[in-house]
Amino acid sequence: AQSVTQPDIHITVSEGASLELRCNYSYGATPYLFWYVQSPGQGLQLLLKYFSGDTLVQGIKGFEAEFKRSQSSFNLRKPSVHWSDAAEYFCAVGTMEYGNKLVFGAGTILRVKS
Amino acid sequence: ETGVTQSPTHLIKTRGQQVTLRCSSQSGHNTVSWYQQALGQGPQFIFQYYREEENGRGNFPPRFSGLQFPNYSSELNVNALELDDSALYLCASSRVAGENNEQYFGPGTRLTVT
Numbered sequence: 001a002q003s004v005t006q007p008d009i010h011i012t013v014s015e016g017a018s019l020e021l022r023c024n025y026s027y028g029a030t031p032y033l034f035w036y037v038q039s040p041g042q043g044l045q046l047l048l049k050y051f052s053g054d055t056l057v058q059g060i061k062g063f064e065a066e067f068k069r070s071q072s073s074f075n076l077r078k079p080s081v082h083w084s085d086a087a088e089y090f091c092a093v094g095t096m097e098y099g100n101k102l103v104f105g106a107g108t109i110l111r112v113k114s
Numbered sequence: 115e116t117g118v119t120q121s122p123t124h125l126i127k128t129r130g131q132q133v134t135l136r137c138s139s140q141s142g143h144n145t146v147s148w149y150q151q152a153l154g155q156g157p158q159f160i161f162q163y164y165r166e167e168e169n170g171r172g173n174f175p176p177r178f179s180g181l182q183f184p185n186y187s188s189e190l191n192v193n194a195l196e197l198d199d200s201a202l203y204l205c206a207s208s209r210v211a212g213e214n215n216e217q218y219f220g221p222g223t224r225l226t227v228t
Contacts, residue, residue, distance in 0.1 A: 004156075034216070043118075043204055044157070044219040090156050094217075101147060101170055102206075102217060104156030 002027045006105035021076040023091030032094040033074040086112045118220035126226045137205035139186040146188040151202040
């Protein structure tokens with residue numbers, strides 16, 4: 001069965017500092033990986049996705065993520081965090097199988113201090 | 115292009131009652147998935163509908179049911195509400211084809227059961 005682990009419940013970074021949010025997945029086949037962001041009271045917005053090909057993927061708002069098969073990881077990074085990045089971030093794994101569904105991690109809450 | 119919309123935004127129900135939540139898919143999408151997001155957790159897959167048929171179901175009891183209509187709008191029905199059903203309910207639409215299978219989420223319906 002698929003599963004996603006986000007080890008950090010909360011992370012606090014200073015504005016302008018770099019950011020890395022960790023994500024580990026468990027899935028027997030080639031995973032399809034996603035990062036979503038959720039602001040308070042809002043739905044989920046897709047930041048980036050990995051389906052195949054280049055293991056370093058670029059997303060919106062200056063985010064990138066790197067797929068490492070050997071480590072079963074898909075960590076999200078941003079070189080310089082802005083106060084508006086404060087939100088909750090979810091990593092998810094999906095499949096292209098019948099009944100395509102996303103399995104989400106528990107999320108990481110990012111706080112940005114000025 | 116119209117995004118995914120959901121109604122109502124907020125809802126308060128009493129334990130034992132029934133509730134219907136509605137979702138309008140993004141234009142051109144024929145698949146809709148529903149997720150439950152309890153407070154402090156990641157979204158959990160309830161079920162998916164493709165061309166008006168259920169196309170996969172998560173670990174939710176039968177009192178959670180759904181419908182998809184010819185115009186690809188959708189309903190989530192929950193009977194015999196329990197306190198633990200209090201959550202944010204998200205719907206997501208997608209195309210079922212190839213790699214472009216990312217899911218676009220609506221803003222959610224916040225259900226409170228008292």
